[in-house]
Amino acid sequence: MVKLPPMDYAAIMPLLILFGAACLGVLIEAFVPRRARNITQLLFSLAAVIAAMVFVVKRAGNVTAANAITAGGAITIDKAALFLQGSLLVLAFVSLLIFGERTLEQGGAFVAQAAVTVGSEKDKEQAAKSLGSTEVYPLALFSLAGMLLFVAANDLLTMFVALEVFSLPLYLLCALARRKRLLSQEAALKYFLLGAYASAFFLFGVALVYGYAKAVDFASIHTAAAVGAGNITLLITGLGLLAIGLLFKVAAAPFHVWTPDVYQGAPTPVTAFMAACTKAAAFGGLIRVLYVGFDGLGWQFTPVLGAIAALTVMVGAVLAVTQTDLKRLLAYSSVANAGYLLIGVLAGGQLGLQSVLFYLVAYGLTVIAAFALITLVRDADGEATHLSRWAGLGARSPLFAGIFTFLLLAFAGIPLTSGFMAKLSVFGAAVDGGQTWLVIFGVISSIILAFPYLRVVVMMWLSEPGESTPSVSLPGVLTSTALGVGTIATLVLGVAPGLLLDLADKAAAFIR
């Protein structure tokens, strides 16, 4: 007779709710009539996210070492995990709003039948008329649940399972764009193949670490490393392979090559979801691995990871300058931001953790708003993402050009925006942690990166609108809400960051 390990159901309730809701979402596909599906799925998914959020909030604040580790040692619900889960849920809620938008284009951003040959008569017909697929909601929920598990995993094996659960639906979602379908399919295939490769590296790393520590849970790895049992080369090689898998997910150079293609090809709502949530989840996993599992190594890996961080900020910034497509530009900017986050991770200590947690939320909300705005600027062929098409947008639609300018200034790190506070806290923590050389790279990269942002701003305001300047569609309630939330958060976190910084400070504690 096998007895289940003790389960703290209140602690894993957010996970159970999301997985359950995703499974029920599949049933909704089967039984709800097609016309009512989008609204049903959307409301149902949002309700599930809110319900999960309620459980996260209820638990926040009363976590102790005694009740944090549950489910047979597979999961740790400590304060950092709760903070990350909470921010993932908020970011996903806002992205799901963009998923549900149907007023910009009949049927929304997703293709109804992905198997129809691109460019055929049937394809043109479905691009113009079909209702669009609604399976994206259960897939997004599966992915979100995987992310929640990923940031709370207490051992490498659970982490690997969670990595697969959150990645696979993302690969699929990338392939479902209604317009520019070839780009979308190419993006999905690239993301899938490279992602599978990265997963393989991660798994091999797990095997090597197991060979060293004879266990895969973080506490045992920490103890084994601190004691220095066995041959340390095995552990270092294992950590290296693990890091490759994780750095691929956070899009750090030189593992970033998939980012521009995938960000450009994926349907824009999915890009927003990926840019905000995948980054938060992957960094959540990375800090847990480094702070909890491999802390016993005494941060010997700092020089190597520091070199990667320096490379990432420079590559992201320099390549962003050469881009002519807005989605690709934001993709490279996201690479550079992964570098800034890595600098925060390497700062170490309470301050480093706090700055990373703050950065993830601040950046996520801004990037969702930016992609929400990109969905609005469209012509007959869908979104017009080429930079030249945005020339003169300020004259056409001052409000949206103004909002986008504000968001770009936030990315550039101008004071009074959340981007400034986020960068300030990350760089401050790094100086405190004795990583001043990384801060120098970070500042240089920020200066370079300001150039492409400002070029877009100048283009929008100082060029005359030409024949080809597309119109800015009036957003529906959903996109307006997402855009509004993101923009206001960018402003509020820039002017009064205290509340979230406090929250991040209290949350910056792991339990081993």
Add this chain to the structure above:
Amino acid sequence: MTVITLADIMFGAVGLVAVGAALAVVSTSHLVRAGLWLVVTLGAIAVEFLLLRAEFVAWVQVLIYVGAIVVLLLFAVMLTKAPIGRSTDLDRPIWPALLVGAGSGLGLATLFAWVYASDGISAPPVGSAEKLGQNIFRDWVLPFEVLSVLLLAALVGAIVLSKKDAKS
């Protein structure tokens, strides 16, 4: 002083078969033969599991990998291309693959030889069905259940990607 037993010799010999067959998988230009060589590789690994006294894992290996996955692979080849004879379009420059494959293979071999020459490997516990079941359904029950959810997500995704309306 370790004694080399018959089981050790067999383990090495079967390992050589597995590696040789794996080389054949990637070097043959007959797609179907590559699939069949894969049967040999995976079968040899199943025998390795048996020699390590993990009989349940061995049979799972036979059932899932040799049985299901290779058959699926061959079906995929047959349904999409059904080539007979050599596929000349598979020719690629061999040296990058050789470099990466030999490099990582040798690197790992050196690492393992170096690490375990000093430490040694403790005898593996018996991998019986009972023991595995205890492990999976007690300590690892949550990740195990999550894996089934992953399968569901993959299933939904496969349908979304491949569905076409029957009418029109």
